Amino acid sequence: MDSEQTVLEKLHKNGITATDIATQFWCERQMELNNLYKPTPTKAMEKGARMHEAWQAKAYVPLSVETRSYPDFLYKIAYENYMTLKRLKEGKEGRELMVYGSVNGYRLSGKIDELKIRDGKTVIVEDKTVKEGMTIDSAHTKPHIVQIMLYRKMLDDIRCRSYSYDNFANVYRLSKAKLSEEFLKGLGEINLKGEYLSLESMYRKMFEEMHAMPELCDDLELRYVDRRSGTVAAELKVRYDRDMLAGDLSYAMQYWRGERESAPVAGQERWKCNSCKFFGKKCMVWWTGG
Numbered sequence: 001m002d003s004e005q006t007v008l009e010k011l012h013k014n015g016i017t018a019t020d021i022a023t024q025f026w027c028e029r030q031m032e033l034n035n036l037y038k039p040t041p042t043k044a045m046e047k048g049a050r051m052h053e054a055w056q057a058k059a060y061v062p063l064s065v066e067t068r069s070y071p072d073f074l075y076k077i078a079y080e081n082y083m084t085l086k087r088l089k090e091g092k093e094g095r096e097l098m099v100y101g102s103v104n105g106y107r108l109s110g111k112i113d114e115l116k117i118r119d120g121k122t123v124i125v126e127d128k129t130v131k132e133g134m135t136i137d138s139a140h141t142k143p144h145i146v147q148i149m150l151y152r153k154m155l156d157d158i159r160c161r162s163y164s165y166d167n168f169a170n171v172y173r174l175s176k177a178k179l180s181e182e183f184l185k186g187l188g189e190i191n192l193k194g195e196y197l198s199l200e201s202m203y204r205k206m207f208e209e210m211h212a213m214p215e216l217c218d219d220l221e222l223r224y225v226d227r228r229s230g231t232v233a234a235e236l237k238v239r240y241d242r243d244m245l246a247g248d249l250s251y252a253m254q255y256w257r258g259e260r261e262s263a264p265v266a267g268q269e270r271w272k273c274n275s276c277k278f279f280g281k282k283c284m285v286w287w288t289g290g
């Protein structure tokens with residue numbers, strides 16, 4: 001690696017996702033290789049993605065206008081987030097909320113599976129698909145716990161305005177982004193008018209809805225769904241722990257700042273390599289041949 005090259009440059013990324021950070025707690029080396037080589041999706045990944053799409057369709061307000069450019073794509077996110085947050089305000093569940101933030105000055109993003117209101121508070125739910133009969137032990141749950149706690153922190157940062165519209169607009173250069181003519185025409189055709197035709201206004205609206213979101217619940221929910229049957233195999237309630245998350249983030253960020261190489265799994269967890277697509281190919285750490 002070029003000594004001047006940052007980790008983000010090496011991985012061809014503009015920012016870090018919540019999934020990247022979560023995966024660091026499964027195998028950091030695998031996360032790095034995933035970003036470097038973007039492997040073709042496995043059958044299990046495709047099945048998981050289809051399940052997410054089906055859940056999404058149940059409680060989702062997609063914008064039907066076709067996007068033609070990156071600004072159009074950004075608009076679509078803001079519009080759909082805004083509609084999802086409106087649903088949430090009405091006491092309905094909201095799914096697939098894109099969330100933005102920053103960690104140690106790095107751009108951070110993620111997609112929350114589900115939000116719902118219980119006892120006047122916003123509850124975060126994360127769905128994970130599992131194989132039938134799979135043991136869900138702490139090695140499996142740790143990355144999910146980090147991920148859901150990170151979502152809790154990102155939403156909190158937005159609610160208390162330590163991450164606001166101005167931060168987002170500055171990082172994503174909203175004032176310079178222009179929606180395509182075709183997209184604007186499409187928005188007009190579905191009767192969107194006035195401030196709904198501006199990317200900046202749409203994000204302002206989205207952030208206002210996020211700031212006004214009901215208080216966040218400290219009890220976070222992980223739901224493990226059987227990949228084949230679609231039934232809930234297990235549920236795990238996790239109490240939000242700021243100190244634990246701060247410790248995990250501090251460790252994770254050492255990698256992104258280039259202070260250390262990516263860590264492979266430790267010896268007692270080398271069983272993870274058996275299901276890793278890089279084992280014996282791009283990663284030889286625990287490979288003994290064969």
Ligand code: SF4
Nearest residue numbers: 027030264273276283
């Ligand atoms: S082979 Fe093992 S150590 Fe290497 S990336 Fe995969 S899980 Fe990590």
